[in-house]
Amino acid sequence: xxxxxxxxxxxxxxxxxxxxxxxxxxxxxxxxxxxxxxxxxxxxxxxxxxxxxxxxxxxxxxxxxxxxxxxxxxxxxxxxxxxxxxxxxxxxxxxxxxxxxxxxxxxxxxxxxxxxxxxxxxxxxxxxxxxxxxxxxxxxxxxxxxxxxxxxxxxxxxxxxxxxxxxxxxxxxxxxxxxxxxxxxxxxxxxxxxxxxxxxxxxxxxxxxxxxxxxxxxxxxxxxxxxxxxxxxxxxxxxxxxxxxxxxxxxxxxxxxxxxxxxxxxxxxxxxxxxxxxxxxxxxxxxxxxxxxxxxxxxxxxxxxxxxxxxxxxxxxxxxxxxxxxxx
Amino acid sequence: xxxxxxxxxxxxxxxxxxxxxxxxxxxxxxxxxxxxxxxxxxxxxxxxxxxxxxxxxxxxxxxxxxxxxxxxxxxxxxxxxxxxxxxxxxxxxxxxxxxxxxxxxxxxxxxxxxxxxxxxxxxxxxxxxxxxxxxxxxxxxxxxxxxxxxxxxxxxxxxxxxxxxxxxxxxxxxxxxxxxxxxxxxxxxxxxxxxxxxxxxxxxxxxxxxxxxxxxxxxxxxxxxxxxxxxxxxxxxxxxxxxxxxxxxxxxxxxxxxxxxxxxxxx
Numbered sequence: 001x002x003x004x005x006x007x008x009x010x011x012x013x014x015x016x017x018x019x020x021x022x023x024x025x026x027x028x029x030x031x032x033x034x035x036x037x038x039x040x041x042x043x044x045x046x047x048x049x050x051x052x053x054x055x056x057x058x059x060x061x062x063x064x065x066x067x068x069x070x071x072x073x074x075x076x077x078x079x080x081x082x083x084x085x086x087x088x089x090x091x092x093x094x095x096x097x098x099x100x101x102x103x104x105x106x107x108x109x110x111x112x113x114x115x116x117x118x119x120x121x122x123x124x125x126x127x128x129x130x131x132x133x134x135x136x137x138x139x140x141x142x143x144x145x146x147x148x149x150x151x152x153x154x155x156x157x158x159x160x161x162x163x164x165x166x167x168x169x170x171x172x173x174x175x176x177x178x179x180x181x182x183x184x185x186x187x188x189x190x191x192x193x194x195x196x197x198x199x200x201x202x203x204x205x206x207x208x209x210x211x212x213x214x215x216x217x218x219x220x221x222x223x224x225x226x227x228x229x230x231x232x233x234x235x236x237x238x239x240x241x242x243x244x245x246x247x248x249x250x251x252x253x254x255x256x257x258x259x260x261x262x263x264x265x266x267x268x269x270x271x272x273x274x275x276x277x278x279x280x281x282x283x284x285x286x287x288x289x290x291x292x293x294x295x296x297x298x299x300x301x302x303x304x305x306x307x308x309x310x311x312x313x314x315x316x317x318x319x320x321x322x323x324x325x326x327x328x
Numbered sequence: 329x330x331x332x333x334x335x336x337x338x339x340x341x342x343x344x345x346x347x348x349x350x351x352x353x354x355x356x357x358x359x360x361x362x363x364x365x366x367x368x369x370x371x372x373x374x375x376x377x378x379x380x381x382x383x384x385x386x387x388x389x390x391x392x393x394x395x396x397x398x399x400x401x402x403x404x405x406x407x408x409x410x411x412x413x414x415x416x417x418x419x420x421x422x423x424x425x426x427x428x429x430x431x432x433x434x435x436x437x438x439x440x441x442x443x444x445x446x447x448x449x450x451x452x453x454x455x456x457x458x459x460x461x462x463x464x465x466x467x468x469x470x471x472x473x474x475x476x477x478x479x480x481x482x483x484x485x486x487x488x489x490x491x492x493x494x495x496x497x498x499x500x501x502x503x504x505x506x507x508x509x510x511x512x513x514x515x516x517x518x519x520x521x522x523x524x525x526x527x528x529x530x531x532x533x534x535x536x537x538x539x540x541x542x543x544x545x546x547x548x549x550x551x552x553x554x555x556x557x558x559x560x561x562x563x564x565x566x567x568x569x570x571x572x573x574x575x576x577x578x579x580x581x582x583x584x585x586x587x588x589x590x591x592x593x594x595x
Contacts, residue, residue, distance in 0.1 A: 014591065069423075072427050073426070073427065074423055074426055074427060074590070075590070075591065076588045090588075092426070092587075094429035094430075095429075097427060097428060097429035098429045100427075101427070102423075102427045104423070109424050111342060111346065113345075113346045113349050113350075114342060114345050114346060118342060118345065119342075121338055122338050122339065122342055124338070125330075125334045125335040125337070125338040125339070126335060126428050126429065126430050127428075127429065128330055128331065128334070
């Protein structure tokens with residue numbers, strides 16, 4: 001497979017000082033400092049093809065952001081191999097930095113006191129973008145992100161959502177071929193999240209850029225990522241499609257029915273779980289879904305029936321809860 | 329304009345735009361800063377008057393000239409400080425610059441150079457008031473003006489490089505304020521900031537000749553307000569060039585090792 005990102009056995013270990021609480025421990029640490037090794041990333045291997053959008057999922061402290069920082073050249077790996085667009089990121093070659101971008105939800109790339117348009121101009125100079133290309137890309141980004149009215153105001157006067165969209169525009173002016181997006185929708189309202197997701201999808205479609213995205217919002221992942229990499233304790237637990245993730249970690253489906261005559265006891269069909277008023281939901285093993293649904297339809301006057309996989313949040317939670325099973 | 333000149337032009341303009349938004353705070357900052365040389369000036373003029381009009385040949389008018397030029401040189405050699413580096417490293421603020429294909433030093437050099445435009449505009453009326461109050465004695469040739477115009481940028485570059493190197497110590501430890509204070513104390517005494525270097529004991533003046541500090545303060549001031557020979561004028565520029573080269577070399581080496589230790593925390 002042609003790869004935009006190739007990672008093999010990537011590791012990052014931080015050496016952090018530690019001491020017990022209290023004055024005595026403080027004095028002791030003057031003489032002898034104690035350190036602990038934290039294995040933030042412990043052997044990650046992954047390939048991402050050009051134009052592929054991959055969701056990078058995991059709980060806080062799983063190693064997602066550390067991995068992105070190593071892929072973008074911010075951090076030097078302790079060991080392992082990384083190649084992005086044929087470059088070794090830790091060498092921070094200009095040819096590489098000019099072809100990728102890193103967007104962090106809490107990072108402020110724009111100049112605070114001047115309009116975003118002036119910050120865009122700054123990035124034009126940084127990335128040495130020819131004037132005509134710059135204008136074309138800038139206008140396209142402004143249109144796609146619907147920020148025409150905002151880019152002339154000083155950045156400090158923008159709302160978080162407005163500023164984030166302007167940040168994203170600034171980060172993409174040089175048309176990077178690899179996007180590392182770390183929680184790009186954090187803190188945004190639902191509408192702004194949706195627009196930003198639509199924009200990332202459109203950018204990926206138009207420019208064929210590879211995207212590696214971390215997010216705690218499953219809506220981001222479901223909307224953008226046909227493939228997810230689940231990471232915990234610095235190791236990859238799962239790498240595959242969302243549907244496959246659900247199949248692997250959630251062996252159940254939920255059948256929800258609306259009965260013409262409410263009140264029937266459906267506990268004989270599966271585990272009854274909470275449902276909207278007027279409906280009854282039963283959780284059944286996936287392999288038995290069709291048979292149970294058929295029995296329900298045969299035994300009761302059913303006016304409506306739906307079969308659903310569990311929410312992706314629940315699947316992920318299940319994956320982390322059952323880590324040992326996952327690893328096997 | 330493309331390449332590095334284009335970057336310097338855009339970043340410099342950004343600095344001008346930003347600093348004009350804070351013109352009142354800039355002015356107050358400058359007024360506060362002027363207090364320092366005025367104190368030195370009043371003290372030395374008092375000593376000169378008490379000693380019959382001059383201290384080791386430096387008259388009250390010479391002191392006035394020295395400390396008025398001091399105010400311009402001081403404004404010109406304001407650069408990114410090591411204290412700013414503590415924020416950069418501890419809060420991960422360097423991350424944004426590290427993922428861009430330009431060495432972060434260029435941003436600082438360009439930004440603070442642009443800031444000088446604002447500073448000089450604000451400085452002119454302050455200098456005029458100081459001149460009216462303290463009656464400086466100037467005897468300046470066109471060559472000295474030309475050398476001064478180069479020397480103030482030399483001072484700016486040397487101080488930028490040295491404080492960058494000092495700031496980068498933060499890559500190894502984020503608690504280095506004491507080290508900075510040591511540097512600033514040495515600079516205060518051996519640069520010509522506290523007093524003209526001609527008033528130092530001979531051994532200290534010799535040490536100052538071999539250290540970078542005087543080329544960031546005393547030398548450019550003396551070019552305009554002192555009585556340097558032609559050889560001293562050009563020799564000073566050569567020394568500045570050497571210190572810029574040394575500073576750039578140190579920045580390159582320390583950066584190479586330091587940036588590998590960057591942990592991008594807080595971001």
